Amino acid sequence: MSRIGKRPISIPNKVTVSIDGQAVAVKGPKGELSRVLPSEVEVVQEGETILVKRRDDSRIAxxxxxxxxxxxxxxxxGVSQGFQRRLEIIGVGYRAQVQGKNLILNVGYSNPVQIEPPDGIxxxxxxxTNVIVTGIDKEIVGNTAARIRAVRPPEPYKGKGIRYAGEVVKRKAGKAGKK
Structure with missing residues (x-):
């Protein structure tokens, strides 16, 4: 049996969960999320915990x-605490600023790059030099952070670019280091 799948999910205070067949809706102080789960699993609420069970023992289930x-x-x-992703901008003259809701990146291109956040971010x-992306949906927060990083990924020779906080970039020796 799945070690992750059989663990119960505890519901914190101020969070309500409604289950309607395969649709699960969660409401909390930060917002509201809903998702339709695959038909191979069923979701059961028992008091202050949620259990996710398989319907059968097939491979897909x-x-x-x-x-x-x-x-x-x-x-x-997400609806109780929210998610956060931090990015660092490294490079001489590289910087970021927020203008309205949009993020403006000056990272070595002739024109600044403007990134418009999706709803809820x-x-x-x-x-x-430090960009913080926050929201209640972990998937959208991660995708937005990946889009920002893709504007100028860290390069291995000087380490310049946009990287996740704590990301280790392996450095390479340049031409002079080949001897």
Whole structure:
């Protein structure tokens, strides 16, 4: 049995969960999320916990068991605490700023790059070089952070570019280091 899938999900205070067949809706202080889960799993609420169970022991049901449990757990965590992804901009003259809701990146191109956040995502900038992406949906927060990083990924020779906070970029020796 899936080690992740069989773990119960505890529901914090101020969070309500409604289950209608395969549709799961979670409401909390930060917002509201809903998702339709695959037909191979069923979701049961028992008091202050949610259990995700397989309908049968088929291969697809086993594959989707842990995934479905993690999706529901992320929805519960998102509406109660929210998710955050931090990015660092490294390079001389590289900087970021927020203009309205949009993020403006000056990262070595002739024109600044403007990124418009999707609904439910907030962007903030600290010290012109640290970008913080926050929201309640973990998938959208991660995708938005990946889109920002893709504007100028870190390069291996000087380490310049946009990287996730704590990301380690392996450095290479240049031409002079080949001897």
């Amino acid at each position: 086993r594959q989707r068991h842990g995934l479905s449990r993690t999706l529901v757990a992320n929805m519960v965590e 907030q962007m903030a900038v600290e010290n012109n």
